[in-house]
Amino acid sequence: MPTPLFRHLLTFAVLAASSLAGLPAASAQPIGPIDARAVWQERPLSACRSDTSATAPDVCLLRTMQRSGARPQAVAAARMLIQANKPGFISAWRPLGKAALATVTYPFRANTNEGTLLIGSDGAAIDVDEGSVREEDRATPAWRAFAAAHPDAMPFAPADFVGMTATGDGGHSVLFSTPMKTCHACADDGALLVAYAIDKDGVVRERKLLAIK
DSSP states (O other), X not given: OOOOSBSOOSSEEEOOSSSSSOOOGXXXXXXXXXXXXXXXXXXXXXXXXXXXXXXXXXXXXXXXXXXXXXXXXXXXXXXXXXXXXXXXXXXXXXEETTEEEEEEEXXXXXXXXXXXXXXXXXXXXXXXXXXXXXXXXXTSHHHHHHHHHOTTOEEOSOOEEEEXXXXXXXXXXXXXXXXEESSTTSOOOEEEEEEEEXXXXXXXXXXXXEEEO
16 A cells, blocks of 8 residues: 555644644644645745744744634644645645545745645545655666666656546546656656556555556
8 A cells, every 4th residue: 555644634633723832632623534625725925935033934834824714624734744744735625536636735845836645535645746756666677668768867746647547346546647857947758657546435555657658
């Protein structure tokens, strides 16, 4: 199974404070499953980027979200991303049967300000850009042939959602394509095609490298 970014999105608690400091357990507010309510329509965050005070950008992000009336689910998702050392927020949501794709905006990154989480019905969220090439991928003939022809090429996030097809067991296969190149401004040398198998219950079961060309 793919390694999840974080696994407890179905039942988590949001702290009511506007900073990352923990509060007593009695202050926690239970929040329901992460879903389309976790989307936040971005407000100006220039103050968070230019603030020269001791306020960290991630703390500023949470305060901005709360002051703008963001839903508790949106603040909770942002807090979980911050705790995973990926400060950002969910900016779009796309249902995929019982699973979903969540677009994540990372406002404080110099490059690659957008990413994708594949979220199963069990709450496990897989960052499709994190570790996009694995050791088992490098062992395949397809990877070796591509690497021989393009030794300096590497995957550049974000991955593109290509589509979804039904499988014979009632589940789905979700396909992503990640460009392979030597630098951000360089032309693509190829693409890494990866599929995730989702069972009929909406749980992500398997990741597989389909092709690299």
